[in-house]
Amino acid sequence: MYRMNWEQLLSLKRFGDKKPRLRNQQDELRLGFEVDYDRVIFSKPFRTLQDKTQVIPLSQSGFVHTRLTHSLEVSVVGRSLGRMTGKAILEKHPHLVELGYKQQDFGAIVAAAALAHDIGNPPFGHSGEKAIGSYFNTRVDKMVWDTLSRKQKQDLLLYEGNANGYHLLNQNSPGTPGGLRLSYATLGAFIKYPKESLPHRPTKHISQKKYGVFQADVDHFNDVVNELGLKTENKQEPYHRHPLTYLVEAADDICYTIIDFEDGINLGYISEDHALEQLIKLVKDSIKIETYTQLTGTQERLTYLRSLAINSLINDAVRIFMENESTILAGNFTCSLMDKSAYKPQIDDILKITIERVYQHPEVIEKELAGYKMIQDILHATIIAQLNKYKGNETHYDQLIYKACGTDLRLGTTEYECMLNACGFVASLTDSKAMNLFHIINGQTKIT
Known part of the structure; x- marks a missing residue:
């Protein structure tokens, strides 16, 4: 094997x-x-x-x-x-x-x-990816679309x-x-x-x-x-995941489990008493009651519990990795480290609350919807400008779009690259820049 x-x-x-770079020849500074x-x-x-x-x-x-x-x-x-x-x-x-x-x-x-x-x-969270992908399901020109390979199409459909x-x-x-x-x-x-x-x-x-x-x-x-050495002979899974990716994934899982929960508390979406109760369950083996009871403010208690929680989850992730190191090196560890965590029941409870109270909060949904519209309109304008310039059919409007987008919108050398570059440009925008560009494209700027 x-x-x-x-x-x-x-x-x-x-x-x-x-030339190869050898570790024992590296400058330690x-x-x-x-x-x-x-x-x-x-x-x-x-x-x-x-x-x-x-x-x-x-x-x-x-x-x-x-x-x-x-x-x-x-x-x-x-x-x-x-x-x-x-x-x-x-x-x-x-x-x-x-x-x-x-x-x-x-x-x-x-x-x-x-x-x-x-x-x-x-921009605009995970709905941004879906907004880009769904554009190619509904609004892309069929004649251009037919020039792409199946893999190129799938890259865009599932951006x-x-x-x-x-x-x-x-x-x-x-x-x-x-x-x-x-x-x-x-x-x-x-x-x-x-x-x-x-x-x-x-x-x-x-x-x-x-x-x-x-x-x-x-x-x-x-x-x-x-x-x-990540290539395999398995047609179903042609490449192994790098073992250290499991640690990157665990770090992300730990942070969004605790930090997104904390954001929900700070925004008032999750009650403080309920939040403290959930975090105490997660750190019940390491909490020092005499220290905790001396903390008077909710924010102080949250900070203390967050620190204990992250430390507990870090130690647990290291334990899981080393217990399964041989399986990981063989490419046969099929889940995330946190899926094997001793704290999984507590993690699941916290995530359930976060999904219900934060991710599905009306304010979040409303703003994601607005972001969805912004991304698709900007993407449509930039793709048309890219393809017209690529084909030599650039209009004055396309030139204005290029000027509004600046040097970050690069012209592709194929239809696929034109569309991928337009997607990359939209993905590179910050929330506020996307909102501003959307207003410009839709003629919503003040003209004095």
Whole structure:
């Protein structure tokens, strides 16, 4: 049976490298895996997350998390998960220590991948992906549509923020071939769903739930998975998930379980007494009653319980990973780490409340509906402008659209690339920029 191996999985290779990068030859003051983090945090796509919805679109009522604050928190949790797991892995596989690997390497890889995990998500939350995908079910020109391959069509019909994230991280820009040129270990940990949009062969493995690479990036993806040893002989599941992806996923699961719940409390969607009761159930094994009773304010109690909850879930995730490390390396661990958590009943209770009181709150639904309309109108205008310019039929209106969109709307070299670039442009917009551009396109700006 084929098994992944850590030496390959921890590859420092970057796009365009001609020589191997060995761990024991790295500059400890500027370690490659840590450089990945720096490149993500200073990138333009990452910075746009400060004005993108996490749960509550365009919220004006108190502090709630954006994609940026969520990503930073997931990265912090991911770093702890990586370091703690890395320590255990190095104890189990001492030859990795001889090759120069340290527990900080695991933490840096997971932290960088976690920092980037939402970088491809459109504005207005998860409904943004659905708004883009549904456009191609209802409004795209059939003559243009028929020029695309089945896989290219599926990329657009099931538009996926994870695949767009991979595209952004590796997209060629003037003077920067290969995009951010992250290490292949970090890219591997980033790829939550290592598969193309087709063929669609549903399995019980969590890595097959969605897809993670556009047709535009298949060659780059193949280079990464071959370097990391993720290719399999299984036609149903042709690529293994990188083991450290489970830690990135766990960091995300931990944060949205606790933090989205906390946002619901801060917005008044969830009663404080009910929230405290649920969190106490989650941390009942670690709470110090004498400390808790000395805290007088609700916010102080929430902060204390949140800290205990995250710490408990981190330790539990590390335990689950190491108990199943052999299964994970064989590609046979089919669920998320949190699905095996000792705290799953408490997690499920919290998520149930969050879904009912926050995700399905009328304010959230109303704003998601508004965002849906905005995204589709902007997408329609940009796709028409792209295709007309590509065919040499550009109108004066198309030129105005290009000027309104700026240099971020790149002309494609094929019909597929034109449409994918238009989707990528819309996905890159912040909530407020999307709203402003929507008003401009629909003639709703003030003219003096």
